[in-house]
Amino acid sequence: MRILLVEDDRKAAGLLARGLQEEGFVVDVAHTAEDGDEQIVGVDYSLIVLDWLLPGKEGVAFCKELRLRGIQTPILMLTARDGLMDRLQGLNTGADDYLTKPFAFEELLARMRALLRRCKLTQPAALTVADLTLNPLTHRVTRRGAPLVLTPKEYAILEILVRHAGEVVSRTRLAELVWKADLIGIDNLIDVHVSNLRRKLDLPGATPLIRTVRGHGYCLIGGEE
Structure with a gap:
């Protein structure tokens, strides 16, 4: 399955990408919302892992734009913000799940797989x-x-x-x-x-x-x- 990871911290993005690749995912990495937007064109991603705090356009604004354009790819939001209002804002702009930093890699995998399973139930496989x-x-x-x-x-x-x-x-x-x-x-x-x-x-x-x-x-x- 092909995943888009949008994370401006290059070291963190590299570590996550390598970990996900070892789990069998194909991972494309973008470091800004603008770069992520370019990569989405023509690619049918199974999941987008999106950091909230990005340079320029924030992840939450990017998420909202994707939903307004009709893109229904599951989105997992990553953020250091753990307040209730922050979580609600992320979910209300179209994110399917929300994971607070720092997090265990195993929890990220579990949440990703849960979203992918949910998506499989609503989309034809063939x-x-x-x-x-x-x-x-x-x-x-x-x-x-x-x-x-x-x-x-x-x-x-x-x-x-x-x-x-x-x-x-x-x-x-x-x-x-x-x-x-x-x-x-x-x-x-x-x-x-x-x-x-x-x-x-x-x-x-x-x-x-x-x-x-x-x-x-x-x-x-x-x-x-």
Whole structure:
């Protein structure tokens, strides 16, 4: 599951990110609300862990903006403020839970997992495009009911394309989301992975699903155009 951690204390953010990665989470880190806002574009996060006291725009204001824009991703607010009115303010602006600093890492994990379980109960697990089904919780992918064996990078690319079916996803965006780096020769690397992914997806007699938009990127289509 992909988590966005918005924390301005770089040392604390690094420690939390490493701990969460060891627990199996994919963690993106932002140090300001503005940076967090940029990272949210085009990414379907499972959870946002948001510090209240951020430079510039405070976390509580960022949380309120996200809810006004219709973003329903669960938000866990972190703060040193422990007064009743502070907790109420955080929850009333759209946070789903509130954890006071300092906290034990185990409690953070427990609260995150509780929010994720709650979210799973209200959201469909499987994503479907035409005869392709992808389950973000289990990473199981099938086409026409037949299971497909994908590498981690192939799966990551496919999930992004599925979540943006019908839209063109640029190579730059894939590089940012899958490799999280501006690598030399990244376009060729992406092309190789997409080519391998196509071979696995396009079963005999099946409609090709991934279309190359020359000069722009890739688009997952739902059937005949």
